[in-house]
Amino acid sequence: MLVVNNLSYKVGSKILFHNLNFTVKSGSSLLLTGPSGSGKSTILKLIARLVVPQIGTIQIDGKNITDLPIETYRRKVSYATQSAQLFGHKVADNLNLPFIIRNQPIDIRKQEKGLDLMGLTQDYLQKPISELSGGERQRVGLLRNLLFVPKILLLDEISTGLDIKTKNKVWRVIYQLQSKNHFSLISISHDQEEIAQAKNILRIGGGN
Numbered sequence: 001m002l003v004v005n006n007l008s009y010k011v012g013s014k015i016l017f018h019n020l021n022f023t024v025k026s027g028s029s030l031l032l033t034g035p036s037g038s039g040k041s042t043i044l045k046l047i048a049r050l051v052v053p054q055i056g057t058i059q060i061d062g063k064n065i066t067d068l069p070i071e072t073y074r075r076k077v078s079y080a081t082q083s084a085q086l087f088g089h090k091v092a093d094n095l096n097l098p099f100i101i102r103n104q105p106i107d108i109r110k111q112e113k114g115l116d117l118m119g120l121t122q123d124y125l126q127k128p129i130s131e132l133s134g135g136e137r138q139r140v141g142l143l144r145n146l147l148f149v150p151k152i153l154l155l156d157e158i159s160t161g162l163d164i165k166t167k168n169k170v171w172r173v174i175y176q177l178q179s180k181n182h183f184s185l186i187s188i189s190h191d192q193e194e195i196a197q198a199k200n201i202l203r204i205g206g207g208n
Contacts, residue, residue: 007056027182034204084141
């Protein structure tokens with residue numbers, strides 16, 4: 001279970017959010033929405049430990065996340081951004097990383113099955129990342145997050161730039177994996193269809 005307690009954050013003199021409280025139970029989903037600049041991405045970065053809380057705490061299973069070893073934490077909490085940051089020369093460089101950081105042998109078959117789930121062919125492993133479209137980059141980046149299913153998955157507008165067919169396919173994969181593995185999902189979206197389908201929504205408003 002993830003518990004956010006009295007979380008406040010400001011940039012300069014602008015208060016993004018004040019005394020924010022919410023709970024996400026294991027295996028459940030929460031969608032964050034609200035105007036641009038209201039702090040939604042900052043909330044995900046705080047949970048991902050990319051940003052340090054100014055006021056308030058974030059706990060997972062009763063433990064303050066700042067007390068947990070960072071390497072272990074980031075294997076459990078996976079953060080996918082709106083624009084996937086790929087590295088190296090080939091798709092394989094990115095899909096090898098989750099195995100390398102866990103000191104596990106690279107499982108090419110698992111990578112190929114993942115590509116298939118994302119609607120990409122197996123030969124994408126050797127495809128230069130410079131030749132990928134925006135939607136392909138997004139799917140490769142998301143697959144990198146999902147090759148080892150996390151405890152908590154954070155998604156920051158990951159469907160932006162995807163056509164409707166691909167967007168629906170990607171979300172189908174995410175929900176199938178969530179149903180099977182019972183991870184918690186916290187996502188950000190401005191997509192009206194995604195908002196309409198969400199069971200749990202938290203609207204974040206701006207402040208000064």
